Amino acid sequence: MTSFLMGSTTASEIAAQLTRLRHQVGAPAVGMVLTVVVVCDESNQYDAVRAVSEASREHPSRILAVIPREREEATRLDAEIRVGELTTGEVVLLRLYGELTEHADSVLAPLLLTDIPVVVWWPGDAPHAPGKDPVGVYGQRRVTDARSAPDAVSAIKSRIHGYTPGDTDLAWTRITPWRSLLAAAFDQPVGKVLDGYVEAEPGHPSARLLAVWLSGKLDAPIHVTESKGPGLTAVRLRTRDGEVAVERHDSRTATLKRPGQPDRQVALARRPTADLLAEELRRLDPDEVYEETIRGVAGYDGF
Amino acid sequence: MNASERPGPASENGTARPAEPAGGPSADVLARAAHEAARAQEPSTASDEAVTAEEAVTAVTTSTTLEVAEANPLRDPRDKRLPRVAGPCVLVIFGVTGDLARRKLLPAIYDLGNRGLLPPGFSLVGFARRDWAAQDFAKITHDAVKEHARTPFREEVWKQICEGLHFVPGAFDDDGAFDALSMVLKEIDETRGTGGNYAFYTSTPPKYFPLIIEQLKRTGLHRPSPGAWRRIVIEKPFGHDLKTAQELNAVVDSAFRPDSVFRIDHYLGKETVQNILALRFANTLWEPIWNRGYVDHVQITMAEDIGVGGRAGYYDGIGAARDVIQNHLLQLMALVAMEDPTAFGAAALRREKEKVLEAVTLPEDMSLATAIGQYTAGWQGGVPAKGFLEEDGIPPDSRTETYAAVKLEIANRRWAGVPFYLRTGKRLGRRMTEVAVMFQRAPHLPFSKTDTEILGQNALVIRIQPDEGITVRFGSKVPGTAMEVRDVNMDFAYGEAFLESSPEAYERLLLDVLIGDPPLFPHQREVELQWMILDPIERFWAESGRRPEGYSAGTGGPASADEMMARDGRVWRRL
Numbered sequence: 001m002t003s004f005l006m007g008s009t010t011a012s013e014i015a016a017q018l019t020r021l022r023h024q025v026g027a028p029a030v031g032m033v034l035t036v037v038v039v040c041d042e043s044n045q046y047d048a049v050r051a052v053s054e055a056s057r058e059h060p061s062r063i064l065a066v067i068p069r070e071r072e073e074a075t076r077l078d079a080e081i082r083v084g085e086l087t088t089g090e091v092v093l094l095r096l097y098g099e100l101t102e103h104a105d106s107v108l109a110p111l112l113l114t115d116i117p118v119v120v121w122w123p124g125d126a127p128h129a130p131g132k133d134p135v136g137v138y139g140q141r142r143v144t145d146a147r148s149a150p151d152a153v154s155a156i157k158s159r160i161h162g163y164t165p166g167d168t169d170l171a172w173t174r175i176t177p178w179r180s181l182l183a184a185a186f187d188q189p190v191g192k193v194l195d196g197y198v199e200a201e202p203g204h205p206s207a208r209l210l211a212v213w214l215s216g217k218l219d220a221p222i223h224v225t226e227s228k229g230p231g232l233t234a235v236r237l238r239t240r241d242g243e244v245a246v247e248r249h250d251s252r253t254a255t256l257k258r259p260g261q262p263d264r265q266v267a268l269a270r271r272p273t274a275d276l277l278a279e280e281l282r283r284l285d286p287d288e289v290y291e292e293t294i295r296g297v298a299g300y301d302g303f
Numbered sequence: 304m305n306a307s308e309r310p311g312p313a314s315e316n317g318t319a320r321p322a323e324p325a326g327g328p329s330a331d332v333l334a335r336a337a338h339e340a341a342r343a344q345e346p347s348t349a350s351d352e353a354v355t356a357e358e359a360v361t362a363v364t365t366s367t368t369l370e371v372a373e374a375n376p377l378r379d380p381r382d383k384r385l386p387r388v389a390g391p392c393v394l395v396i397f398g399v400t401g402d403l404a405r406r407k408l409l410p411a412i413y414d415l416g417n418r419g420l421l422p423p424g425f426s427l428v429g430f431a432r433r434d435w436a437a438q439d440f441a442k443i444t445h446d447a448v449k450e451h452a453r454t455p456f457r458e459e460v461w462k463q464i465c466e467g468l469h470f471v472p473g474a475f476d477d478d479g480a481f482d483a484l485s486m487v488l489k490e491i492d493e494t495r496g497t498g499g500n501y502a503f504y505t506s507t508p509p510k511y512f513p514l515i516i517e518q519l520k521r522t523g524l525h526r527p528s529p530g531a532w533r534r535i536v537i538e539k540p541f542g543h544d545l546k547t548a549q550e551l552n553a554v555v556d557s558a559f560r561p562d563s564v565f566r567i568d569h570y571l572g573k574e575t576v577q578n579i580l581a582l583r584f585a586n587t588l589w590e591p592i593w594n595r596g597y598v599d600h601v602q603i604t605m606a607e608d609i610g611v612g613g614r615a616g617y618y619d620g621i622g623a624a625r626d627v628i629q630n631h632l633l634q635l636m637a638l639v640a641m642e643d644p645t646a647f648g649a650a651a652l653r654r655e656k657e658k659v660l661e662a663v664t665l666p667e668d669m670s671l672a673t674a675i676g677q678y679t680a681g682w683q684g685g686v687p688a689k690g691f692l693e694e695d696g697i698p699p700d701s702r703t704e705t706y707a708a709v710k711l712e713i714a715n716r717r718w719a720g721v722p723f724y725l726r727t728g729k730r731l732g733r734r735m736t737e738v739a740v741m742f743q744r745a746p747h748l749p750f751s752k753t754d755t756e757i758l759g760q761n762a763l764v765i766r767i768q769p770d771e772g773i774t775v776r777f778g779s780k781v782p783g784t785a786m787e788v789r790d791v792n793m794d795f796a797y798g799e800a801f802l803e804s805s806p807e808a809y810e811r812l813l814l815d816v817l818i819g820d821p822p823l824f825p826h827q828r829e830v831e832l833q834w835m836i837l838d839p840i841e842r843f844w845a846e847s848g849r850r851p852e853g854y855s856a857g858t859g860g861p862a863s864a865d866e867m868m869a870r871d872g873r874v875w876r877r878l
Contacts, residue, residue: 214377
């Protein structure tokens with residue numbers, strides 16, 4: 001990997017340098033399919049950029065990390081460009097100082113690849129209304145992560161108030177394997193679900209989403225109860241014939257139980273952030289089911 | 304792209320919740336449900352809701368292939384995150400010790416599991432003539448997966464698959480073995496909850512088909528129990544001419560309903576081949592020029608760098624045309640040339656493919672419009688290679704062709720007068736499969752003759768393997784003071800755009816079999832039409848007594864194939 005540091009620079013100099021590097025590498029027309037903007041702190045920059053870089057193996061991207069620094073310092077833009085082995089596309093870390101911290105959008109505008117979609121990801125604190133945020137408006141898809149908020153549950157409950165189609169939250173992405181497994185369990189008719197429980201470690205935003213999604217689809221009350229974790233540990237649904245349950249104790253393998261049938265082991269591993277992002281980048285159209293679910297979560301107090 | 308996505312999610316949505324007013328489903332419903340959930344203690348509300356849900360479930364009985372999934376309250380066509388997962392079932396592989404099973408099928412099953420696409424309780428039964436215990440089979444499967452799987456090895460996924468592994472030893476004429484298979488399947492239904500859904504995969508030489516089908520009929524395994532399904536998967540060759548194809552079909556037909564028979568042409572499972580449909584029918588860019596007004600001719604090539612190797616016994620007497628042109632190349636031709644289907648369902652796709660196959664006309668003088676060859680000793684990619692006649696298991700006077708080229712035309716308004724050149728061969732210079740649509744030259748060039756001397760024809764090339772992707776070739780000015788125009792390539796490479804190696808064809812096709820989604824499988828009618836195109840050509844080759852012309856291994860094929868193109872004033876694309 002080659003990295004270039006550019007102190008006190010401008011966006012157009014960065015763009016020119018990127019073009020120059022591409023020609024040097026000898027691949028002036030790399031098939032990049034996305035621009036991913038990561039808005040993060042210096043403290044979570046490493047993990048965030050690493051996760052996007054891994055996800056970009058599946059979706060070759062230009063990755064722009066926006067890192068606001070000291071508001072008090074003199075206004076300036078520092079950039080670090082990385083091209084080469086670790087990523088499939090290009091990574092640019094943009095460090096903003098002084099007044100520029102308020103104007104990240106002006107730095108991004110010339111660096112977004114033309115004609116292809118932009119995804120914005122806030123791995124840490126997210127704006128209240130991502131779609132109205134100066135950086136967020138560039139994105140077709142805006143990804144937040146309720147789990148990183150100080151109060152994760154209230155963060156997911158307030159998502160609907162700032163919602164714009166195209167918003168999504170990794171707390172929702174995390175439960176796709178659970179939803180998929182439950183849907184597979186319901187591929188054989190099980191009859192009417194009377195009520196049920198989602199068990200998870202305390203303060204787990206995904207548990208609320210799962211409970212509301214299930215109760216909406218099954219027209220039955222689904223409660224959230226606390227367990228020791230890690231993460232989600234079980235879903236239990238009571239039907240007339242008995243209990244349909246998915247239990248996971250070691251965060252890798254789950255047991256699926258159905259009335260009148262033998263228990264079955266199913267792989268249900270917790271996924272790294274890179275996998276979650278790769279799933280987000282696969283579909284860029286608004287996730288209507290997510291919208292319905294966060295709407296339900298806002299009014300949900302079923303535990 | 305996803306060829307199987309059905310249209311009209313909005314309307315399905317409407318039927319899924321009949322109790323709701325049309326137009327505005329979802330958001331309000333959910334919010335209400337959530338509130339209801341909170342105060343579910345009120346018994347009256349709860350029972351009202353129950354009626355609604357049950358009505359919703361029973362109301363959804365659309366007659367698609369995915370009936371069960373549609374009745375599932377947790378499935379929602381708008382919910383694109385939820386993958387298509389097969390229902391509970393057992394896959395039985397006959398001939399599981401074979402090369403195909405080890406290199407492709409077993410790894411593909413693991414990869415499906417790793418992507419979370421196998422149903423809970425999925426079981427795999429291996430059937431072969433080996434004195435193996437269950438552990439031995441697990442060991443072989445484990446090794447096959449470790450060596451050939453596309454996705455990384457994960458212990459928890461392996462554990463899930465391993466739980467459902469079974470092995471039944473025996474020969475295909477051994478009644479006892481099939482009785483044992485029947486018992487094992489019953490037991491699996493009880494212990495794994497697979498509900499009597501079985502898919503039988505015959506990964507065996509075709510001569511065993513009748514025997515296997517007979518045994519399935521004898522044990523009654525072909526007949527589904529109420530509410531369950533039985534499917535059979537057969538690999539090519541589907542006969543070696545029209546007559547044998549019909550005979551084979553009669554055998555299969557005697558046991559399985561036509562919609563339960565899945566003929567695998569693994570080419571159709573490839574992402575790039577499916578992408579032909581997206582390229583043609585999702586864009587406006589190509590359709591206006593996709594006809595005789597702009598297209599000069601089409602070249603469809605499947606070149607292999609390997610020889611017959613271990614397939615000598617099968618290959619001798621069959622030859623390149625039956626092995627490749629009859630199925631893969633004619634299917635590719637149908638996809639490139641067909642009219643737009645009304646929907647991406649199996650029936651609509653097949654209808655269009657059949658129409659275009661019916662319209663195929665054979666050359667009047669076959670001696671001028673076909674070519675056959677046989678590789679002789681030579682150097683292939685820096686390695687000395689044996690000639691076909693020196694290969695083990697090939698008689699020294701064999702007349703089997705290892706290279707075949709034919710020129711076909713399609714008699715319809717879109718394609719009249721546009722030749723389709725199909726060629727395939729073994730031991731050619733390079734491994735490559737592609738469809739090249741060659742466009743006519745510009746009717747007038749405002750440049751001087753010397754400026755455009757080396758300008759070729761515009762071309763759209765769909766590269767199928769290796770290095771999947773699409774290339775557009777067009778003229779461009781060479782930088783400099785002179786006006787010199789030369790061909791350049793514009794590339795779309797799957798390797799770049801979606802770097803994760805795209806799902807193996809077998810993964811996709813196995814999943815489709817387990818789900819029961821048939822668009823990617825050729826129908827018997829197509830197989831027969833394809834034989835009707837090839838049979839007269841084969842007959843001509845046999846009757847004319849022409850010997851295949853020799854070509855050295857590692858080259859581009861026999862001289863007669865080049866002459867065939869030269870007669871039309873064209874050349875083959877370089878391999």
